[in-house]
Amino acid sequence: MTERSGTRIRGGKRRRTATTVVAWSAAALVAIGGSGIGFAYLKLDGDRPVNIDNGSQDILVLGSDSRSGANREYGRRISGARSDTAMIVHVYKGHKKASVVSIPRDTLVERPECTDSKGKAVPGAQLAMFNSAYELGGPACAVKTAEKMSGIRMDHFIEVDFTGFKKLIDELGGVKITTTRPINDAKSHLKxxxxxHTLDGEQALGLVRTRKSIGDGSDLGRIQLQQAFIKALINQVKDIGVFSSPKKLYDVADTATRAITPDSQLDTVNELIGFAGGLKDLGTGDVRTITLPVRYDPxxxxxxxxxxxxxxxxWTALRHDKPIPASATKDSAGDKGDAQGVIKGG
Structure with a gap:
């Protein structure tokens, strides 16, 4: 079939994972429909990549364009929700470095057969938009599609909505950025x-949704802007001393856990604090962000x-817990724009 329209991850032993500043940053920058920040464990059936227990971790972070519930103020209500933003966060063994791979929502991929949350079969498709997996089959289908595409077994899945994003940014006291040019985007309501600037939650949400007024106005340009924001957010977490202040760490963790799904193994403040400490020394220089190498469809x-x-x-580099070679993105359309230069230091 060809298509061109847009509870628990199990396998081997269940492993606790550290929700780190990298995962929080990646999760926070995406606009995901649902209920705040969710660290969900999904039940997946069928063939999956081998679980390589080498000390690394792979987390799929999804964003959607849902306008349900408290998110309806951001636009008209649409049917269902699509993964408007997607990232795979790879934390290397030793938890000293990480890579973040952004997957453009309009990437045409093979979507495997899967089952939605109601038990209904979702047929597979060739040349299906990546974001259709979440729209048609929910998180489980999105995870299966990411695993099919990469050959990497996802350890976990993170979900955040507009409201959860704003609350987390506000709890951090905003995020400081320096822009090199004006931003005036009517759709994201950011000027x-x-x-x-020190952006509050509402302004930060506008920044990561900005598209038409930066670069070439494409989704690839917006991804570059989001990647620059990740680094600003990591700096903010370190600058305000989240990990050196027990009270601040507790408050941030509490903001997150109030929206974490019941199936999470990080559904208490103490669990979240304990695991987050595992990567507290990670800085922006330790995190590499790239866009999946792509070309425009003729x-x-x-x-x-x-x-x-x-x-x-x-994918080969990440499967072997190795750094992504610079040559991987040499000919990619995702690295041709100048949107990342909108934020200084991004």
Missing amino acids: LAPGT ADPNRVLPLQKGSQQV
Whole structure:
């Protein structure tokens, strides 16, 4: 079939994972429909990549364009929810470094057969948009699609909505950024002059949703902006001393756990604090952010196709817990824009 429209992860032993500043940052920058921040464990059936227990961790972070509940103020109510933003966070053995791979929502991939939350079968498809997996089959289908695409077994899945995003940013006291040019985006309702700003939750949400007014106006440009924001957010967590202040760490953890799903093994403040401490020394220089190597689809410029050679270099490196080689993104359309330069130091 060809398509061009847009409870628990199990396998081997269940492992506790550290929700780190990297995972929080990646989760916080995406606009996901649902209920706040969710660290969900999903029940997945069928063939999955081998669980390589080498000390590394892989977390799928999804964003959606849901407008249900408290999120309806951000636009008209749409049917269902799509994964508007997707990232795979790979934390290397030793928890001293991490890589974040952004997957453009319009990437055409093979979507495997899966089952939605109501037990209904979702047929597989060739050349399906990546974000259709979440729309049609929910988180479990999105995880299966990411695993099919990468050959990497996902340890966990994170979900955040607009409201959860804003609360986390506000709990951190905002995020300080320096813009190199004006931002005036009617759709994200963000207007910033060039210079240094401390963004509150509402403004930060507008920044990571900004698309039309930066770079070439594409989703690839928005991804570059989001990647720059990750680094600003990591700096903010370190600058305000979250890990050196027991009270601040407790308050941030409490903000997160109030929205964590019941199946999470990090559903208490003490668990979250204990695991978050595992990567407290990670800084922006220890985190590499890239966009999956892609090219524009000759049949439809609004879609992108993975570059086979570059993509395989990315997934092979992560499967073997190795750094992603610079050559992987050399010919990628995802690195051709200048949107990342909008935020100084991004």
